[in-house]
Amino acid sequence: MLEVLHSLANLSTPLHHGVIFLFNGAEENILQASHGFITQHPWAKQVRAFINLEAAGVGGKEVVFQTGPENPWLVQAYVNAAKHPFASVVGQEVFQSGIIPSDTDFRIYRDFGNIPGIDLAFIENGFIYHTKYDTADRILTDSIQRAGDNILAVLKYLVMSEKLADASEYRHGNMVFFDLLGVVVVAYPARVGTILNYMVAAATFVYLAKKASLPGNAGGRYVRDLACATGVAILSWFVTLLSVLIVALLITLLGRSMFWYNHFYACVCLYGAATTGKMVFIHTLAKNLYYGGVRLVELGDLYFDVSLLLWCCGLVWLTHQGLCSAYVPMLMVAFPLATRLLLAKEFKHKGNHTSILIVMKRCV
Structure with missing residues (x-):
């Protein structure tokens, strides 16, 4: 001053x-x-x-x-x-x-x-x-x-x-x-943010609904798999939270409460390892029990959609509460969704070119 x-x-x-x-x-x-x-x-x-x-x-x-x-x-x-x-x-x-x-x-x-x-x-x-x-x-x-x-x-x-x-x-x-x-600050009126948030949420639900409406049994199977994967993701959060609380309780009982506060790497080893280990365990268990015949690529796509769904639900709820912090789930939904759609369009575009070249070669 x-x-x-x-x-x-x-x-x-x-x-x-x-x-x-x-x-x-x-x-x-x-x-x-x-x-x-x-x-x-x-x-x-x-x-x-x-x-x-x-x-x-x-x-x-x-x-x-x-x-x-x-x-x-x-x-x-x-x-x-x-x-x-x-x-x-x-x-x-x-x-x-x-x-x-x-x-x-x-x-x-x-x-x-x-x-x-x-x-x-x-x-x-x-x-x-x-x-x-x-x-x-x-x-x-x-x-x-x-x-x-x-x-x-x-x-x-x-x-x-x-x-x-x-x-x-x-x-x-x-x-x-x-x-x-x-580097730079992004700022815009809250009312603009509300409109933007609902547009992103609507686009996400349309994307998921399009997959759920696939012909034959594909749509119904996708909905069942999405629901099950969502349950697995939520269960992994609960087990992770429980494991972290158990670690904290053990440290407290040993009389070492808060010792990690000024030791960053000790915090990472204690709680980061517990968190990562439990999440990997839950998802690996789910893959072996329920998704035994599913390819890893398909499983990755499914959990990508689960992430979109959960973040989108958070986006809608925060926006409905009138909180400006809804920009966080909006970014977590908008950029992955846009990237997925652009990549899908790009691969489809390249695939069409490949097919044309094959046909032309056969004609020759």
Whole structure:
């Protein structure tokens, strides 16, 4: 904040709007300082938007995990200005659902000041947070530089924006937003996302229905195999969850609870191995018992369709609940389905060429 203040103070171009830097305390004591400012300070009435800086870990990338409410122009400001974007609407909806037992000053400014804002936070190495190891020397200068680049760029964009003068005019729904490998942020209105989600779901059900309506016994056999494979997939999830819980219980009984938290590879070996082993076991068992005469290629196609079906059900449910996080199952359905259809068309196209060449050769 001091470096951003220093940079703004040395700008040659006059700012269109004022900037208040609020260094407040008492956050962990029921957010008293932010509440006192937004409800009692005379400057609070002049604030039209805010950027809240948080830390739920030490270093790493600072992620945008809350925006708004219902101010898509703020998301667009971040999209247009951030040098190193890292954002996801999934974090926003998970955090605001109350699943994570935590809170930030963002809620105070939003609920008591009716002010839109952006909430950013460091989340890496969360096991150090609020412990005796949470010291300044553990914060990497690269993380501070990255955050400073983003915050300064977004702040410059906002203080020159005409929308900041009367932000209430631009409140029109939520935004779906997510970054692609930290290079660019994709953002579009939630209502557009709803239409897109239902279109993808409809295309998936048409694709599956076409297979189920094959002539003769092929359609009925496909439906039975699809239902059985879906049951196997769900059973594998249940057995995997059960195996992971058993491993966690054994570690707890041995008095080594949470020892893996700062040992990534130990976590992978313990829980990753249990998860992979159980899923492979369930699917291998199903193949040997039920799909004894089915070729591996056909079995792969069947489980591809099962994946589409399950992700599509999740897509429809999340979209019906009005959650912007539905973009995740949408991507998990849209790209595999499009790839499958394009490849099928390509192979069919090549097959037709082959047949023509064979006929021509025979004619000669």
